[in-house]
Amino acid sequence: METIATLREKFIAGSFTPTQAVEAAFSVIEAQDQEIHAFLDTYKEEALQLAVVATKRYEAEGEDAPALLGIPVALKNNILVKGKKATGASKILANYTATYDATIVTKLKAAGAIIVGAANMDEFAMGGSTENSAFGPTKNPVDTTRVPGGSSGGSAAAVAMAAVPVAIGTDTGGSIRQPASYCGIVGFKPTYGSVSRYGLMAMGSSLDQAGPLTNTVADAELVHGIMSGTDAMDATTISADTYAEVPVKETYTIGIPRDFMKEGVDADVMEVFENHVKALESAGHTIVDVKLPLFEKGLAAYYVVMPAEVSSNLARYDGIRYGHSAEGDTLLDVYEKSRGEGFGDEVKRRILLGTYVLSSGYYDAYYGKAEAARGLMRTELAHVFEDVDIVLTPSAPTPAFTFGAQSDPVSMYKQDIFTVPVNLTGVPAISIPGGTVRRDENNEPCGEQHKGVDLPVGVQYIAPHGGESRLFDLGKKMYDTKN
C-alpha cells in the first residue's frame, strides 16, 4: 500500500499527481465501499478540484510544497468540517451541518491535505465495533464477516482497504488503537492535551484525543506533528515544555505487566505478543517484568468516569438549537422525545449510567472513587516509568470478532482492557501490527492447512507523558524498517 511518504516523493518527482491519487482513492471507494461502508459521506467533486490545484502547486513549488499537499485523508465523522455533515453516526445529528472547522481540520487543510470523505464510527464514538453506528456497521476489509473494531472503525477500514493513506480517528478508551489492531494498521493516541479537541464532538472530555491511523509509524509521526500543538480554543492543550523531555535512545528497557495478561487474552494472540517480545530482545532491547496491579482494575474506573462525562457532554443534544427535534407539547416534552428518538441503545445506556453515578448519594461511591483510583493509577505508572522506558501490552485481547459476537455490554467493554488505562492516565500509546492469527469459520484457531483467515493482531507501546517521539522511534525500528 502507498504511504504518505512514497506519495509525496512521487508528487515531487512528478511521476504521480494529486489528481491521480484522488482518482485512485475514489476508484477504491466506488469499487469497495458499497460492501465495506467505511464512509458516511464523500466529497468527490471538491476533492478533485483541490487535487488540480495541488498538482499545479507541486509543479511550481516542488519539495517546498506543504507536507500533506495532495494527500487524500478521511476524517471520522465526529470531527467538524465547515459546511459538511457532522453526524457522529447518530440519528440525532443526521442532518446537522458543521458551522466551523475543528482546529485539526484547519491544520490539515493548511498542510494541503485533501479531505475525501467522512468515516463511519460507533454512535458518538461509543463502542468497539462500529455496530453502534445509526447508519449501519462498517465491515473489516481483511474479512468482511468481521467487525473492523471501533469506535474509529470507518477510519481504520478506509486505510486498510487502501482508499486513503491516512484517516483521522478519536480515542477515548482505545478507539484508534483497537481498530488499528483489528485491521492490521498503525494507530496512534497522543498524550492528553497534545492535540486540540476544539471542533471534536466531546465524549469523555478528560480522555478524548484525536490521532492518525496509517500504514507506517513514520506517516503517523508526520500527521501527528501537523495536528498537535497549543490551541487557544482548547484550554487543556499542553505546550512543548509541559512535561519533562522523554529522550530517544539507541535501545530501550521495556516493561511487560505479565500479571495483567494472565486471563482473558486468546492464546494465539499471546503467541504473537511473545514473538514480538523476542524480536525486541534480538534487536537489543532489554525486557523486564513490571507490576501494574491497578491497571487491571482500570476498566472499572473507566466505566464510571467515561459515562459520567458522557452524560454531561451529551446534554447539549436537546432538539432545540440543532439536530433532530421531536414534536412535543412542552419544552420538557421536546427534550425527552427528541433524545429518546435520536439516541441509540448504547448511548442511552451510557447516559443513564453516567446520570446514576453522578446522582446525589452515589457520587462519592462511584465518581469520587473512580477519580481517586485514576490518580493512584497515574502514580503507579509513574513509578514504573522510573525503571523502564516503554510498557508493552497486546492492543486487544482478541483479533477482530464476527458481527454480533459480543452482544452483552460488559464483554464488549473488556475488549478495551489494555487501552483504557492509557486514556485514564493521559499517556501516549501506539498500536503497531504484531503479526496474525489464523481462525476458521467458527473462530477457532487453526493451522495453515485449514481453510481460514489470517487476522491481524496489534501490540501496544506505552510511553510516559510527552513521550511521543520515543514511541515513533521504537515503532519505526520495529515495524517500518521490516515492512
Added chain:
Amino acid sequence: MPDMNKDDILRLGTLARIKISDEEAEALKGDITAVLEYVSVVNDIAASSDLTKEVGVVYNVFREDVVTVAPGTHTEDLLAEAPARKGQYVSVKKILNTD
C-alpha cells in the same frame, strides 16, 4: 449492590431528559445492573489509600472575558441549524403548562 428495577430506569430517564419506553427499561435494567456490578471494584482500589486530591501539571487557562468576534458574525450559520426560529431567536415550546 443496586439491583435496578424498571422504575429506577424510568427515573434516570427523567433525570437525563430521555424518554424511555417500558420495553427499553426492561432491557436496560439488566444491562445497567451488570455494569454497576462490574465497576464496583473501584471501591477496592480507592479504599486502600487516602483520597487527598492531587494537583496535576496541567491547570486551567484563562483569558479576558471579552467578545472576540463582531456581533452577528455566526448568527445566520448557527440559526440555520435550529429546528425552529423566529427572527433572530430560537423558537421553543412553552416552558410552563398553565392548563
